[in-house]
Amino acid sequence: MACFLQRVKATESKNLLAAKKRKIRVAFRKNRGKKSRAGHELREAIRQDDLDYLASGERVSGKGNLSRYRTVIAEETEQGQDLIAELDVDRDRCLAGRVLSIVGSHQCKVEGEDGKVYVCAVRQILRTLSQNARNAVVAGDRVLFEPERGEQGMILRIEPRHGVLGRGVGRSHQLLVANVDLAVIVVSAVAPHFKPNLIDRFLVSCEKGAVKPIICVNKCDLAEWQKLLPVLGQYAILGYQTVFTSAITGLGIKQLARMIRDHQTVFSGQSGVGKSTLLNAIQPKLGLATSDVSSDSGKGRHTTRTAILNQLDQGGWVVDTPGIRQLRLWDVTREEVEGYFIEFRPFVRFCKFPNCMHVSEKQCGVRAGVADGLISAERYSSYLKIISDDLDSG
Ligand SMILES: Nc1nc2c(ncn2[C@@H]2O[C@H](COP(=O)(O)OP(=O)(O)OP(=O)(O)O)[C@@H](O)[C@H]2O)c(=O)[nH]1
Numbered sequence: 001m002a003c004f005l006q007r008v009k010a011t012e013s014k015n016l017l018a019a020k021k022r023k024i025r026v027a028f029r030k031n032r033g034k035k036s037r038a039g040h041e042l043r044e045a046i047r048q049d050d051l052d053y054l055a056s057g058e059r060v061s062g063k064g065n066l067s068r069y070r071t072v073i074a075e076e077t078e079q080g081q082d083l084i085a086e087l088d089v090d091r092d093r094c095l096a097g098r099v100l101s102i103v104g105s106h107q108c109k110v111e112g113e114d115g116k117v118y119v120c121a122v123r124q125i126l127r128t129l130s131q132n133a134r135n136a137v138v139a140g141d142r143v144l145f146e147p148e149r150g151e152q153g154m155i156l157r158i159e160p161r162h163g164v165l166g167r168g169v170g171r172s173h174q175l176l177v178a179n180v181d182l183a184v185i186v187v188s189a190v191a192p193h194f195k196p197n198l199i200d201r202f203l204v205s206c207e208k209g210a211v212k213p214i215i216c217v218n219k220c221d222l223a224e225w226q227k228l229l230p231v232l233g234q235y236a237i238l239g240y241q242t243v244f245t246s247a248i249t250g251l252g253i254k255q256l257a258r259m260i261r262d263h264q265t266v267f268s269g270q271s272g273v274g275k276s277t278l279l280n281a282i283q284p285k286l287g288l289a290t291s292d293v294s295s296d297s298g299k300g301r302h303t304t305r306t307a308i309l310n311q312l313d314q315g316g317w318v319v320d321t322p323g324i325r326q327l328r329l330w331d332v333t334r335e336e337v338e339g340y341f342i343e344f345r346p347f348v349r350f351c352k353f354p355n356c357m358h359v360s361e362k363q364c365g366v367r368a369g370v371a372d373g374l375i376s377a378e379r380y381s382s383y384l385k386i387i388s389d390d391l392d393s394g
């Protein structure tokens, strides 16, 4: 029986976070255990499918409440606050696959290396290790799963992620997508309202997640889009790719299609900006559901309910995601944000204080850059909003 622990290949992606092998103490969630005699409770709490796959390095002990932990020896990469433990699995019984979408509360669709689509559950310990027990996997995840009858399966391992986008939700976080190298940030020239601050949050998130952003201004048939050139020009000067599109007239669609060819891309943005319509324009047979923007509120109707990964005929794949109202940054400290506003970098060294936050400190290089018109006032005000609204000091 060939059991092996697949190593993270340093060459696989320069974005992979360093992996190290160590013991991980896994706490069971409260709702998993019933009150019962010490010594038995753990065994009761662990589902049989976990026990079946306990590798030699996993140990269970049972000493009352304090021992409601399992020690797992595994490769571990910390990605945000999620632990990705590369557990030993029996490779001969598994297929590699890619998560296409989440279905229901605990299952997902996985495209296996055999080309078939399986509906898979997720091994309990992977859910325990994840901060988000409901969705331990996201669209784009590479997994190893054991096929079962009727094109069903059990996911036994999640491969380390690179290229992630996530956001803060309440006191927790939600990973939106994994293993993408491009993010198309879709905004609308008209409705919903164009929000540069949302673009700036996405850009910080992309810089943090090692995903290359493309800013796409859609619905250009409804507005004099040339008026937005100065705003978008500011981003283009910083080196961010931009594109003006209309899914109705076809403006920019070929250009956008070329930009995402052979890439792993996510389309993200507010509800109603036209993400699904743009993808249908690029590849009509996708037939993604769309619906109009509410005439009362000018907002979208949250038509796309879950992130769905689609293969592109021209090469590569794309994840269409549900629209979001806000993007609260997650796993970014206040001190880090200046580094993700890439145009601040040359100015920071002129700040008198090494811990300058560029708010009201004296002799601040960044504020001098704003005063001299070398840093855009809008971008600087986005920076101030982000550090005051979203983030704890780190
Ligand atoms: N005039 C015009 N309307 C567009 C364009 N692109 C999309 N729309 C319309 O905008 C509305 C919303 O489009 P969707 O594709 O459903 O938007 P979405 O971003 O996928 O929205 P969610 O799935 O809710 O996140 C639909 O009525 C589309 O027909 C465009 O370029 N021009």
Ligand SMILES: [Mg+2]
Binding pocket: 275, 276, 277, 289, 290, 303, 304, 320, 321, 322, 323
């Ligand atoms: Mg949609």
Ligand SMILES: [Zn+2]
Binding pocket: 348, 351, 352, 356, 357, 358, 359, 361, 363, 364, 365, 366, 367
């Ligand atoms: Zn400063």
